[in-house]
Amino acid sequence: MTKESQPSGPDLTSGVALTQFVDGKLLGHVGEEEVLLVQDGSEIFAIAAHCTHYHGPLNEGLMVGGTIRCPWHHACFDLRSGDAVRAPALAPLDCWHVEKRDNLVFVREKRVGLIPRGKPSAGAPEKIVIVGGGAAGFAAAEMLRRREFRGSIVMLSSDSSAPVDRPNLSKDYLAGSAPEDWVPLRPDSYYNEAGIELRLNSEVVSIDTNARHVTTARGDQVAFDRLLLATGAEPVRLSIPGADQPHVRTLRSLTDCRAIIDAAKGARRALVIGASFIGLEVAASLRTRGVEVHVVAPEARPMERVFGPALGDFVRALHEEHGVVFHLEDGVTSIAAKSVALKSGGALDADLIVTGVGVRPRIALAEKAGLAIGRGVSVNEYLETSAPDIYAAGDIARWPDAYMRDRIRVEHWVVAERQGQTAALNMMGEKTPHRAVPFFWSQHYDVPINYVGHAEKWDAIEVDGDVMGRDCFVRYKSGGRTLAIASIYRDKQCLEAAAAMEREAGGHAS
Ligand SMILES: Cc1cc2nc3c(=O)[nH]c(=O)nc-3n(C[C@H](O)[C@H](O)[C@H](O)COP(=O)(O)OP(=O)(O)OC[C@H]3O[C@@H](n4cnc5c(N)ncnc54)[C@H](O)[C@@H]3O)c2cc1C
Numbered sequence: 001m002t003k004e005s006q007p008s009g010p011d012l013t014s015g016v017a018l019t020q021f022v023d024g025k026l027l028g029h030v031g032e033e034e035v036l037l038v039q040d041g042s043e044i045f046a047i048a049a050h051c052t053h054y055h056g057p058l059n060e061g062l063m064v065g066g067t068i069r070c071p072w073h074h075a076c077f078d079l080r081s082g083d084a085v086r087a088p089a090l091a092p093l094d095c096w097h098v099e100k101r102d103n104l105v106f107v108r109e110k111r112v113g114l115i116p117r118g119k120p121s122a123g124a125p126e127k128i129v130i131v132g133g134g135a136a137g138f139a140a141a142e143m144l145r146r147r148e149f150r151g152s153i154v155m156l157s158s159d160s161s162a163p164v165d166r167p168n169l170s171k172d173y174l175a176g177s178a179p180e181d182w183v184p185l186r187p188d189s190y191y192n193e194a195g196i197e198l199r200l201n202s203e204v205v206s207i208d209t210n211a212r213h214v215t216t217a218r219g220d221q222v223a224f225d226r227l228l229l230a231t232g233a234e235p236v237r238l239s240i241p242g243a244d245q246p247h248v249r250t251l252r253s254l255t256d257c258r259a260i261i262d263a264a265k266g267a268r269r270a271l272v273i274g275a276s277f278i279g280l281e282v283a284a285s286l287r288t289r290g291v292e293v294h295v296v297a298p299e300a301r302p303m304e305r306v307f308g309p310a311l312g313d314f315v316r317a318l319h320e321e322h323g324v325v326f327h328l329e330d331g332v333t334s335i336a337a338k339s340v341a342l343k344s345g346g347a348l349d350a351d352l353i354v355t356g357v358g359v360r361p362r363i364a365l366a367e368k369a370g371l372a373i374g375r376g377v378s379v380n381e382y383l384e385t386s387a388p389d390i391y392a393a394g395d396i397a398r399w400p401d402a403y404m405r406d407r408i409r410v411e412h413w414v415v416a417e418r419q420g421q422t423a424a425l426n427m428m429g430e431k432t433p434h435r436a437v438p439f440f441w442s443q444h445y446d447v448p449i450n451y452v453g454h455a456e457k458w459d460a461i462e463v464d465g466d467v468m469g470r471d472c473f474v475r476y477k478s479g480g481r482t483l484a485i486a487s488i489y490r491d492k493q494c495l496e497a498a499a500a501m502e503r504e505a506g507g508h509a510s
Pocket residue numbers: 131132133134135136137156157158159166167168169170202203204205230231232233251252253278362365393394395396410411412413414416417439440441442443
């Protein structure tokens with residue numbers, strides 16, 4: 001190991017004094033591994049210093065009720081066991097034994113076998129079927145096995161690849177800065193080893209709620225005791241002339257992403273239609289690849305509907321700084337092989353077109369099965385649909401949200417994973433309500449924007465800090481109550497706000 005790559009902080013095996021802790025934490029190392037000491041009441045824990053999701057620095061995280069939360073995307077780890085109790089991290093943290101002697105704390109050998117095992121309950125089902133191989137479906141299957149569900153798990157996915165880290169498809173992987181092996185959520189071998197029967201290219205076309213089986217497009221019938229619907233959303237496709245040509249792309253799957261990467265290799269100018277999260281993340285990634293990018297969108301400011309005017313202006317300025325050219329309050333009326341016609345008149349040359357004009361939840365299957373639908377698949381706080389033993393999670397589910405005091409449906413990665421995890425526990429016979437306050441992040445170049453809560457509309461926006469200076473905490477309020485917050489480089493404050501909202505919502509059940 002070179003001098004530069006030496007882990008930081010003191011050697012924790014030689015002992016450190018409690019007076020060296022700052023805010024209850026001390027970063028050091030054991031051999032080459034960075035280890036974080038955490039004081040929680042009278043107890044001291046030694047855990048791996050980096051989050052198992054994307055390596056976030058846990059010494060900048062927040063401790064809440066025996067857990068530590070990652071500052072980057074709010075994964076939550078149990079301090080005692082290292083268990084990744086809440087997504088987006090799915091793998092546990094390493095933990096070490098700690099010894100206290102003469103006012104010094106010493107870190108000893110690694111601890112093993114700490115993750116609590118589930119107790120097979122009397123009412124546990126034998127066969128669980130999951131429709132969907134995305135965020136919610138994968139997180140559910142993983143949680144079932146983590147909690148030692150011993151029955152069969154069949155995951156039916158219409159995708160051609162095993163579950164992938166979808167947010168990466170518009171960010172590092174598309175930009176060419178993440179290797180291919182970052183994309184799968186688990187290696188292919190995982191599914192066999194975990195006893196999860198993953199059937200790819202398997203579209204479920206019907207559910208028989210009485211006979212309790214699903215049928216795939218190939219005609220296979222798969223019986224279930226409990227069923228999870230996690231069919232996600234699909235990109236809205238434009239219906240303008242020329243939108244069906246091969247150089248017009250949408251982005252949802254790994255296959256879509258590979259096609260955009262291939263097309264970008266020979267492209268001089270890409271046109272992104274829609275200033276959505278995905279559209280603008282695609283714009284940023286294509287700029288990183290050196291492709292000229294124009295964005296055409298109907299709104300006056302990108303993302304104003306979600307973030308308000310100040311952050312909207314910031315997002316625009318950030319992209320312009322990187323060379324993106326916006327055509328706002330405009331639209332595309334038709335697409336030719338090498339150009340598009342604009343609503344405002346005139347044409348724009350483009351050899352690659354990516355549309356990011358929103359998604360539609362894939363609820364047709366649930367609708368056909370007669371499940372209650374209300375702008376999404378209606379579920380109760382346990383994520384159970386109107387049909388007993390059939391659950392729904394992720395982009396399709398509309399649930400009664402305790403903090404919002406309303407039924408909401410959101411399209412966020414972390415929410416989908418956490419709902420998958422909660423549905424898994426409930427399918428095993430628990431009664432765990434979904435109480436996590438919604439969280440999402442979006443990344444543009446090197447600037448992450450974090451968002452907690454859910455504000456479809458507001459009557460006041462309070463900005464603390466300097467938005468253009470990339471240091472801000474923005475509150476979206478209605479009737480004096482904060483519905484949501486967005487932040488840039490205010491990670492600790494954002495974690496604290498999420499924890500406060502969660503307390504108000506009645507705990508952190510999932
Ligand atoms: C490119 C991209 C980037 C994103 N970035 C972010 C981000 O930065 N932050 C964030 O919070 N969110 C982000 N999102 C949104 C996030 O990925 C979704 O909210 C999340 O994936 C929803 O999870 P899900 O399980 O509901 O659906 P999905 O992950 O979409 O999974 C649905 C699965 O169901 C399968 N399926 C559908 N119908 C059937 C059927 N009838 N039979 C069998 N299988 C079926 C699909 O093939 C798929 O495997 C991004 C989305 C995309 C596309």
